[in-house]
Amino acid sequence: MTQPAIFFEEVNERQGTFHRRTVILGAFAGLGVGALCARLAYLQLFETQRYEKMASSNQFNFKLLPAPRGMIVDRNGAVLAANRPNFRLMVARDKGVDPEATLHTLAEFVPLDEARQRRLLKDINSAPKRAPVQVMEDMSWEQFSAISVREPELPGVTADMGEVRVYPYGGAFAHVIGYVAKVNREDVDNAGPSPDPIMLHPSFRIGKQGVEKAFDAELRGKAGAQKVEVDANGRQVREDPQGDIPATPGKTIELTLDIDVQLRAEEVFGAESGAAVVMDVRNGDLLCLFSGPSFDANKFVRGLTGAEYRALSGYDHKPLFNKALTATYPPGSTFKTMVALSALENGYDPKTVHVCTGHWFFGRTWKCDQVHGAQDMHNAIATSCDIYFYQTALAIGPDKIADTARKFGLGEIFDIGIPGQKKGLVPDTAYKARRFPKDPKWHPGETPSMGIGQGYTNLNPLQLCVMTSRIANGEKALHPRLIRSIGGVEQKSGAAWGDLPVDKGHLHFVREAMAAVTTGIGTAARVSDLGLGPIKMAGKTGTAQAYSYGAGRGVHGTAGAWKLRDHAWFVAFAPYDDPRYAISVLVEHGGFGASAAAPRAREIMRTVLLKDPEVMKRVETVTPMPPAPDEAPAATPTDPGAKV
Amino acid sequence: MTVSALTRPGERDRLIVKLAELDWVFVLVLSLIAGAGALMLFSIAGSSWTPWAAAHVARFGICLLLMIALAMIDIRVWFALAYPVYGLGLLLLVAVEAVGDVRLGAQRWLSIGSFSFQPSEVMKLGIVLALARLYHGVSAERARLSWWLLVPALMIGVPVLLVAHQPDLGTAMLIALTGGAIVMLAGLSWKVIGAALAGALAVIPPFVMFGMHEYQRQRVLTFLDPESDPSGSGYHILQSMIALGSGGLLGKGYGLGSQSQLNFLPEKQTDFIFATLAEEFGFVGCVSLLVLYAAAIFMALRTSYLSHSHFGRLAAAGVTATFTLYVLINGAMVMGLAPVVGVPMPMLSYGGTVMLTVMIGFGLVQSVRVHRYAEVTSGKGSFV
CATH class of the missing domain: 3.40.710.10 (DD-peptidase/beta-lactamase superfamily)
Incomplete structure (x- = not known):
C-alpha cells in the first residue's frame, strides 16, 4: 500500500514506540500460537497411541455373556437338566426415568398389581443407578414382544431373553442332580481370592447340590463377552458383534442312570x-x-418362599x-x-x-x-x-x-x-x-x-x-x-x-x-x-x-x-x-x-x-406279575432284635 | 478506486469508499473460522443443524453485518463514546453486584426483561476504548513512567476487581491482560513491565492457595496433575486431552469422534469445541485452524499499525490483544496447558455473547482501518 505523500515520515516518539511494541505483541502472539502447535504435535503425533487407547476404553465396554450351562443327560441321552429361554423384564433407575410412571405403563402389558408395583418401586429406588431390577420373568412371547417394540418409548426398561435351568422330571432326579440357585455371599467366599466375575452377573446361577454342585466348573463353561459401545453415561449406544468373545458352553454330563x-x-x-x-x-x-419322597428342583431355581422351605424341611419324611x-x-x-x-x-x-x-x-x-x-x-x-x-x-x-x-x-x-x-x-x-x-x-x-x-x-x-x-x-x-x-x-x-x-x-x-x-x-x-x-x-x-x-x-x-x-x-x-x-x-x-x-x-x-x-x-411271553400279598406273614411282636 | 481516496476529505466519507476499504480478506478469514465452528457443531449434534449449527451460522451472519455497520461509524464517534461506554460498563458491573442473577454459583448475569447478558462483556470493549481515549492525549514521557500512570492503573483495576468478585476470574484476567497490553503498547517503561511481571509471579501462588474459591483452587491444582482425579475435577482436561491425542495426524474423520459424539467430552459445543475439531480432523485440522487465527491476529494488528491516530492504534491493538488472549487461553486450556477457565474459542465456540463482543471489537478495528487517516481532533495528539 503506498502511503500518501502528505503524510511524510513522522518522527514521533509515541508512534515509534507503538510500532516497536506492536511487533513485540505480534511476536508474542506468534509465539503463543507456535507453542500451541508444538503442544498439539506432542499430543497428536507422539502421544497419540496412548490417548487412542484411553479413548477406546472410554468408548467400548465388555458385557459378560453367561455361557449356556451344560446339559445333564441319562445313559440314553434323555435330558435331565437343560436350559430354557426366559423372557425377563427389567427396569433401571436413570436420568429421565420416572419408575412409578414406567411401572404403571408396564402394568398395561403384564400383570402387575398395585402392591407389587409398590414393592418394585422400593427395590428400584434403592438399587444403584442404571442397575436393572427384575420386574417379571417367564413372560409369554406375546408379553415380551409387546414390550419389546415399545422399548424405545420406555426409557429404563429392558426386555431380554435369558436362560433358566429346567429339570423336566422335577423330583425323580432331584437328589442326584441337585439344583442351581442364586449365588450367595458364601459361594463367592468359597470361590477363592479371585472369583469368576460371572458369579456377580444377575442371571448367573450356581450349582447348589448333587451333580450341579460337584461338576459346577464343568457345567458352567466359560463366559463370553459382548463388545458394546457406550456413551459417557454408560448407556449402550450400539453393539459391535465383531468384537464379541463367544462364550464356551458348559460340558454335557452323561449319567449312568436310566x-x-x-x-x-x-x-x-x-x-x-x-x-x-x-x-x-x-x-x-x-x-x-x-430317594423318596423327593422335591421339585425347579422351585429351588426360582427361589423357595419361606413357607415352601419350611414345609420341605419340617416334613418328617x-x-x-x-x-x-x-x-x-x-x-x-x-x-x-x-x-x-x-x-x-x-x-x-x-x-x-x-x-x-x-x-x-x-x-x-x-x-x-x-x-x-x-x-x-x-x-x-x-x-x-x-x-x-x-x-x-x-x-x-x-x-x-x-x-x-x-x-x-x-x-x-x-x-x-x-x-x-x-x-x-x-x-x-x-x-x-x-x-x-x-x-x-x-x-x-x-x-x-x-x-x-x-x-x-x-x-x-x-x-x-x-x-x-x-x-x-x-x-x-x-x-x-x-x-x-x-x-x-x-x-x-x-x-x-x-x-x-x-x-x-x-x-x-x-x-x-x-x-x-x-x-x-x-x-x-x-x-x-x-x-x-x-x-x-x-x-x-x-x-x-x-x-x-x-x-x-x-x-x-x-x-x-x-x-x-x-x-x-x-x-x-x-x-x-x-x-x-x-x-x-x-x-x-x-x-x-x-x-x-x-x-x-x-x-x-x-x-x-x-x-x-x-x-x-430269553423271555417268550411277558406276563403280569402276580399280585403281592398285602402283608407278610403275621408277625408276633417279640424281642426287638429278632427279625424276618 | 485507490487508497488515496481515503486521504481526500469529502470523498473518504462516501459509503462506497468506506466499504471498499474494509479488509475483505479479514472478513473471509473470520467466515472460515465461523464456518469451521458450524461444521463441528453440525457434527456433534449428530449431523444436525439443530440445535447449534444453524444458530451459529445465523448469529455469525448478523454479527458480520453488525461489524460492517460499525466499521462505517466514524472513528471520532468511537472516540466520543469511549468514556461513556466504559462508564456504562462500570455502572452495570456495580449493578450486577447488587441485583444480578446467580447462575452456576457466580453472579455474572443481568436480566433486563427476558434479555440477559453479562456486563463484563461490555467492559471488555469499554476498557479498550477508554484506555485508547486516555492515552490519545498523553505524552510519551508520561506514558512511559510517571505518577500519572496511576490513572490507567485505576481504570483497569476497578473493573477487574469487580469482575473477579462475581467471581469470574477468567474474564477478570482477560480485562486485566487487555488493559496491560494497551498500557504496554502505549510505551510503558520496561522496568515497570518487568517489575509488574515479577510481582504477579510472586503473588500468584499465595493467591491460589488463600485467595481463591475452593472450586477455583481445585481447577488450578487439577490442571497441574489432571490424572490425579480423572472422574472428578480432572475430568474435563483429561477427556479433552484424550480427544485431542486420539485424533492423531489426520483425525478420526468427520462425525466419527467418539469422545465428542458419545458425550465423554464435556462442554463440547462451547469451551471444548477445539477438542472436538482436533479429534475429528487431527493435527492437520488443528494447525490449519490456528493458522487462520494467526492470520486474523496479524491482519488486525496490521490495521492498528497503519492507523494515524493514537486512539485508533491503541483501540485496534487492544481489541486484537483481547482476541489473541481468547485464542491462546482457550487453546492452552483445551490442551491441558492452563487451568479450566470459562474462556471460549472465539468464532468457533457456540455462544452469542462472546461472538457479539468479538465482532463489535472487530467493527472497531475495521472502523480504525477505514478511518485510518481521519483526524481525531479532540484532545491532544491527533497527529502527534
Whole structure:
C-alpha cells in the first residue's frame, strides 16, 4: 500500500514506540500460537497411541455373556437338566426415568398389581443407578414382544431373553442332580481370592447340590463377552458383534442312570420314604439312585418362599435328604449274607445244623420270629432264621465278619462324583475299644445281634447295593459309577477296581441260598415273581429295628406310630442264573422287608430287565406279575432284635 | 478506486469508499473460522443443524453485518463514546453486584426483561476504548513512567476487581491482560513491565492457595496433575486431552469422534469445541485452524499499525490483544496447558455473547482501518 505523500515520515516518539511494541505483541502472539502447535504435535503425533487407547476404553465396554450351562443327560441321552429361554423384564433407575410412571405403563402389558408395583418401586429406588431390577420373568412371547417394540418409548426398561435351568422330571432326579440357585455371599467366599466375575452377573446361577454342585466348573463353561459401545453415561449406544468373545458352553454330563428305571422307582415309592439303588453288576453303572419322597428342583431355581422351605424341611419324611447315600440304617437280615460268607471263608461247614425252637439262650433269651426247626445254612438264609445266625456269628466272631463285610464295600465311601455319602459302620472289637473307652471289651453277648445285622451296624442303601452286586458278579470288587462321561470323556469303569478276594464256591453257595429266598420256603417267595418266565430274581429280605436297640419297644409291621416302625430292606440280583443287575431297596419305617421292600424291588427290577434286549431274548411271553400279598406273614411282636 | 481516496476529505466519507476499504480478506478469514465452528457443531449434534449449527451460522451472519455497520461509524464517534461506554460498563458491573442473577454459583448475569447478558462483556470493549481515549492525549514521557500512570492503573483495576468478585476470574484476567497490553503498547517503561511481571509471579501462588474459591483452587491444582482425579475435577482436561491425542495426524474423520459424539467430552459445543475439531480432523485440522487465527491476529494488528491516530492504534491493538488472549487461553486450556477457565474459542465456540463482543471489537478495528487517516481532533495528539 503506498502511503500518501502528505503524510511524510513522522518522527514521533509515541508512534515509534507503538510500532516497536506492536511487533513485540505480534511476536508474542506468534509465539503463543507456535507453542500451541508444538503442544498439539506432542499430543497428536507422539502421544497419540496412548490417548487412542484411553479413548477406546472410554468408548467400548465388555458385557459378560453367561455361557449356556451344560446339559445333564441319562445313559440314553434323555435330558435331565437343560436350559430354557426366559423372557425377563427389567427396569433401571436413570436420568429421565420416572419408575412409578414406567411401572404403571408396564402394568398395561403384564400383570402387575398395585402392591407389587409398590414393592418394585422400593427395590428400584434403592438399587444403584442404571442397575436393572427384575420386574417379571417367564413372560409369554406375546408379553415380551409387546414390550419389546415399545422399548424405545420406555426409557429404563429392558426386555431380554435369558436362560433358566429346567429339570423336566422335577423330583425323580432331584437328589442326584441337585439344583442351581442364586449365588450367595458364601459361594463367592468359597470361590477363592479371585472369583469368576460371572458369579456377580444377575442371571448367573450356581450349582447348589448333587451333580450341579460337584461338576459346577464343568457345567458352567466359560463366559463370553459382548463388545458394546457406550456413551459417557454408560448407556449402550450400539453393539459391535465383531468384537464379541463367544462364550464356551458348559460340558454335557452323561449319567449312568436310566430315566425309565428312576421314574419307575419314584412311582412305586409314592409317598413312602426310602431309597432304591440299581447297579449293573458287570460294570458298576448305577441305573437308579432314587430317594423318596423327593422335591421339585425347579422351585429351588426360582427361589423357595419361606413357607415352601419350611414345609420341605419340617416334613418328617425328610424330602431334602438323599437317603440312598446320606442316611444309614441297620441292614437287618440282609447282613446275614455277609455272616454266611464270613463263616464259609473261615472254614465253617455249611452243613452245620442248628435247631430253631423260636428261642435260644445265651446270657439271655434270644428269639426268632418263627419256629424253623433243624436247618442248615442254605435254609437258614432262605427262611432268614435268626437262631441260626446268632450261633454262626458267635462261632466266627465280630472281627472276621467285619473283615468280610468290608470286602463287599460295607462301611466304605465310594467316589461317585457327588458328595453327601455317609460311611455307616461295620463294628469290630477295635471299634468297640475306640468308641467306648469305659467299656472297651467286646462282650460275646454283642455278637449275636451283629449276626442279624443289628447292633452297631449301620449302612446306607448304596453300600448294600454294592454288596449285592459283588456277590452277584463274584469276580470283581465293583465300584458304583454315576458319571458316565463328562463332555464326551468316558469315566473310569466300576469294574476296573480290582478283584474280589473271596472264594468263588462260597459266593456260589450264597447266591443259591438267595435264590431260595425268592422261591419255595423263602421269605420273599410270594413277592418276587417278575412275570418274565425263566428270568428269576434272587434276593434277601431285611427288617431292621428302627427304634434304638434295647432302649424301648419297636413296632413290627405297619402297626403303631410311623416313626417307631421297622425299616424294610430288600436286596436282590437278576437274572439269578446269569446276574446282570443288583438292587437294594429301603423303605424307611416300612414294616417288613418282604411286604414293603421286596414288591417295590420287583417292580423296579422288572423295568430294568424289560429294557435289556439280551435278557428279553430269553423271555417268550411277558406276563403280569402276580399280585403281592398285602402283608407278610403275621408277625408276633417279640424281642426287638429278632427279625424276618 | 485507490487508497488515496481515503486521504481526500469529502470523498473518504462516501459509503462506497468506506466499504471498499474494509479488509475483505479479514472478513473471509473470520467466515472460515465461523464456518469451521458450524461444521463441528453440525457434527456433534449428530449431523444436525439443530440445535447449534444453524444458530451459529445465523448469529455469525448478523454479527458480520453488525461489524460492517460499525466499521462505517466514524472513528471520532468511537472516540466520543469511549468514556461513556466504559462508564456504562462500570455502572452495570456495580449493578450486577447488587441485583444480578446467580447462575452456576457466580453472579455474572443481568436480566433486563427476558434479555440477559453479562456486563463484563461490555467492559471488555469499554476498557479498550477508554484506555485508547486516555492515552490519545498523553505524552510519551508520561506514558512511559510517571505518577500519572496511576490513572490507567485505576481504570483497569476497578473493573477487574469487580469482575473477579462475581467471581469470574477468567474474564477478570482477560480485562486485566487487555488493559496491560494497551498500557504496554502505549510505551510503558520496561522496568515497570518487568517489575509488574515479577510481582504477579510472586503473588500468584499465595493467591491460589488463600485467595481463591475452593472450586477455583481445585481447577488450578487439577490442571497441574489432571490424572490425579480423572472422574472428578480432572475430568474435563483429561477427556479433552484424550480427544485431542486420539485424533492423531489426520483425525478420526468427520462425525466419527467418539469422545465428542458419545458425550465423554464435556462442554463440547462451547469451551471444548477445539477438542472436538482436533479429534475429528487431527493435527492437520488443528494447525490449519490456528493458522487462520494467526492470520486474523496479524491482519488486525496490521490495521492498528497503519492507523494515524493514537486512539485508533491503541483501540485496534487492544481489541486484537483481547482476541489473541481468547485464542491462546482457550487453546492452552483445551490442551491441558492452563487451568479450566470459562474462556471460549472465539468464532468457533457456540455462544452469542462472546461472538457479539468479538465482532463489535472487530467493527472497531475495521472502523480504525477505514478511518485510518481521519483526524481525531479532540484532545491532544491527533497527529502527534
